[in-house]
Amino acid sequence: MDALIIAAGFGTRLRPVSDCKPLTPILGIPLLELGIRQSVAAGVRRVVVVTGYQADLIEAELPRLSRSVNIPVVAQRVENWSQPNGHSVIAGAAQIDGxxxxxxxxxxxxxxxxxNLAQQGRPDRGVTLAIDRRITGPLIDPDDATWVETGDQGCIRSIGKSISAYDAVDCGAFLATPELAAAIEAAIAAGCPGSLSDGMQRLADVGRAATMDVGDAWWIDVDDARAYDLAEIGVVSWLGDIYENRLAEAAK
Structure with missing residues (x-):
């Protein structure tokens, strides 16, 4: 299985901490590297990184990251990185089969x-989204969260930043099929801006958008200085082998 990591945006809210969000270090390890290592631990054998803002800087790091995890890590630039994130998904998914x-x-x-998410593939699903039902948790930023309303058997009924009824929050991790990029393209053709949520809603409308509840598992969106501080505290408690291996490599 491949992984697709979106690293194309400007990262405005984190700029007081770092000029390049994907390369922002958490305990000395860049966010992008953490994501790559976590995907490898889940069984991924190739990573596609969608770049845009500061693409040259990010792409220059990919050969080192590829060597450190011993799998291909390749770049795919999105033509206009200022567009909604669904355009990045379309660009990256074009490089992935399955x-x-x-x-x-x-x-x-x-x-x-x-x-767990990597094991959620089913014929009746076009996408599976990791969700958290702890909607008032201390790590959730209500001003930036993407909310989810679930229906029967955990299927998504509605998704977006401004929906009024919701019972979960989008964790930012998906098991996607080729249907997702096609749904985003269809949403754009229908006049939508082309966000990832636009495509998710189209799949939800036809019963093809499922969820996986993360339960009490830890996650965080490192989107601003507050979240950055919380991430460093939380990572200490679970980073374990990833951090130790990174330190060992640096010492070579």
Missing amino acids: DYLLMMADHIFSSTILS
């Missing part, structure tokens, strides 16, 4: 989330 783990470069997950 299902893939989809992640945002600024999200960190405890090890069980991606491992």
